[in-house]
Amino acid sequence: MDITSYSLAQTHNLGEKLGQILPAGIVIALIGELGVGKTCLAQGIIRGLGVKDRYITSPTYTLINEYQGRCPIYHFDLYRLSDPKQVVELGYEEYFFGTGICIIEWAERVRQLLPESYLEITINSIYEEKRRFRLLLQGADYQNLMDKFRKIYT
Amino acid sequence: MNILGIETSCDETSAAVVKDGCQILSNVISSQIKFHQKFGGVVPEIASRKHLENICWVIEDALRKANVGLNKIDAIGVTAGPGLIGALLVGLSIAKSLAYAQRIPLIACHHLEGHMHAITAQGIKAPYPAAALIVSGGHTSLYLLKRQAKYELLGQTRDDAAGEAFDKVAKMLHLGYQGGPVIDELAASGNPKAILFPRSYLEKGSLDFSFSGLKTAVWYYIKKQNIDFDKDFKHIKDIAASFQQAVVDVLVNKAIMAAKANKVTNILMAGGVACNSQLREQMQQTAQKEHIKLYYPDPILCTDNAAMIASCAYYAYLRGDRAYWSQNAYSNRPLEE
Numbered sequence: 001m002d003i004t005s006y007s008l009a010q011t012h013n014l015g016e017k018l019g020q021i022l023p024a025g026i027v028i029a030l031i032g033e034l035g036v037g038k039t040c041l042a043q044g045i046i047r048g049l050g051v052k053d054r055y056i057t058s059p060t061y062t063l064i065n066e067y068q069g070r071c072p073i074y075h076f077d078l079y080r081l082s083d084p085k086q087v088v089e090l091g092y093e094e095y096f097f098g099t100g101i102c103i104i105e106w107a108e109r110v111r112q113l114l115p116e117s118y119l120e121i122t123i124n125s126i127y128e129e130k131r132r133f134r135l136l137l138q139g140a141d142y143q144n145l146m147d148k149f150r151k152i153y154t
Numbered sequence: 155m156n157i158l159g160i161e162t163s164c165d166e167t168s169a170a171v172v173k174d175g176c177q178i179l180s181n182v183i184s185s186q187i188k189f190h191q192k193f194g195g196v197v198p199e200i201a202s203r204k205h206l207e208n209i210c211w212v213i214e215d216a217l218r219k220a221n222v223g224l225n226k227i228d229a230i231g232v233t234a235g236p237g238l239i240g241a242l243l244v245g246l247s248i249a250k251s252l253a254y255a256q257r258i259p260l261i262a263c264h265h266l267e268g269h270m271h272a273i274t275a276q277g278i279k280a281p282y283p284a285a286a287l288i289v290s291g292g293h294t295s296l297y298l299l300k301r302q303a304k305y306e307l308l309g310q311t312r313d314d315a316a317g318e319a320f321d322k323v324a325k326m327l328h329l330g331y332q333g334g335p336v337i338d339e340l341a342a343s344g345n346p347k348a349i350l351f352p353r354s355y356l357e358k359g360s361l362d363f364s365f366s367g368l369k370t371a372v373w374y375y376i377k378k379q380n381i382d383f384d385k386d387f388k389h390i391k392d393i394a395a396s397f398q399q400a401v402v403d404v405l406v407n408k409a410i411m412a413a414k415a416n417k418v419t420n421i422l423m424a425g426g427v428a429c430n431s432q433l434r435e436q437m438q439q440t441a442q443k444e445h446i447k448l449y450y451p452d453p454i455l456c457t458d459n460a461a462m463i464a465s466c467a468y469y470a471y472l473r474g475d476r477a478y479w480s481q482n483a484y485s486n487r488p489l490e491e
Contacts, residue, residue, distance in 0.1 A: 058315070
């Protein structure tokens with residue numbers, strides 16, 4: 001499923017809608033270059049999951065930011081990591097295979113560690129603030145997720 | 155009174171011995187910068203394992219350099235959060251074990267409160283009331299320091315921290331990791347007015363920050379320019395200087411605004427980005443014009459270190475703060491609580 005966003009506000013809204021329907025336990029892999037809006041989309045998803053914290057910020061330095069919405073949320077940023085081994089050392093299994101929702105920026109760096117089923121979102125920059133989002137479900141689980149999303153995102 | 159400070163909240167493993175909260179006897183930081191350079195990549199010591207490998211020798215080294223035996227340590231101060239749980243637990247566990255074995259008090263510190271004590275660690279009396287700007291790779295926050303241990307969050311970044319923007323722009327300019335110092339150096343011979351990058355001041359009167367848009371603007375600028383990173387040094391220096399100016403303008407503007415809005419005449423700066431020479435200079439000049447007194451620590455105490463934690467723990471000790479043996483690490487918690 002492809003979606004075009006023309007502004008940061010639209011990107012945030014897209015994330016928020018998606019967050020409202022995400023099932024607990026799912027992993028969201030965010031893929032896209034620097035400055036393309038991964039954190040902005042993640043902020044929307046986290047809000048959509050019911051997080052009321054005043055600030056939802058970039059986890060580039062902290063590597064993982066944790067929130068409590070309608071389930072635990074782990075916002076990862078693997079930008080500073082170059083080797084999947086480092087993610088192994090972070091104790092990733094507890095997060096990726098737990099009951100919370102993981103949102104992973106720069107997920108392409110740990111593709112081999114991701115669970116069999118996950119939602120992949122690739123973001124491409126068209127120009128200025130215009131972005132194309134490609135939502136692709138990997139694996140056999142969560143099959144009704146995209147239908148659900150289509151219904152609320154029009 | 156000797157306090158052993160321990161800090162393992164992010165990349166650095168650090169231990170320090172500080173006497174009476176104001177005299178640093180030792181401050182050992184197992185800086186991973188050398189490690190990065192050796193492997194030529196971004197390898198933060200996120201791994202709890204790395205902290206585990208370091209923590210014992212870092213503490214031993216801190217005691218040795220201070221020439222103080224463990225039996226002459228009166229209390230232990232440790233960062234309990236915010237940070238990476240796995241990393242924090244390494245410092246917290248050893249701090250608990252040592253305090254328990256030595257039968258001395260344990261004090262749990264908030265990392266950001268630690269940064270505010272970097273100046274007290276080096277013997278400067280803490281200014282109250284003050285506006286405090288904590289600016290680093292992971293944080294960009296403004297606090298009102300009403301009195302000791304009384305903090306109010308005035309604003310913080312809504313997306314990227316200022317230090318993060320420095321590192322990402324450095325990477326865009328092919329300048330490697332640890333972007334702050336490199337950009338600072340290049341900017342000194344660049345033209346800060348060469349390119350007008352956006353300054354995000356947000357809503358009128360807001361003391362929040364946003365550096366994500368600036369980062370993206372620099373990215374688009376570089377993409378459009380087709381720069382030869384091995385040759386166009388003048389251009390790279392101009393980009394570095396113009397970017398740095400955009401960050402510094404916002405930081406100075408908001409810190410001064412925070413002080414004036416709260417009618418305080420002191421500003422305290424801390425955190426890794428507080429080392430930036432342009433920030434120090436411009437903040438100093440602007441503060442002077444506004445009759446505001448500016449405080450900031452020595453560069454080594456700006457980055458994450460255990461001396462500031464020991465100093466923070468000293469004042470907490472005097473207030474009667476003690477951690478229970480059940481003290482846990484926390485990934486995120488407001489300083490005000």
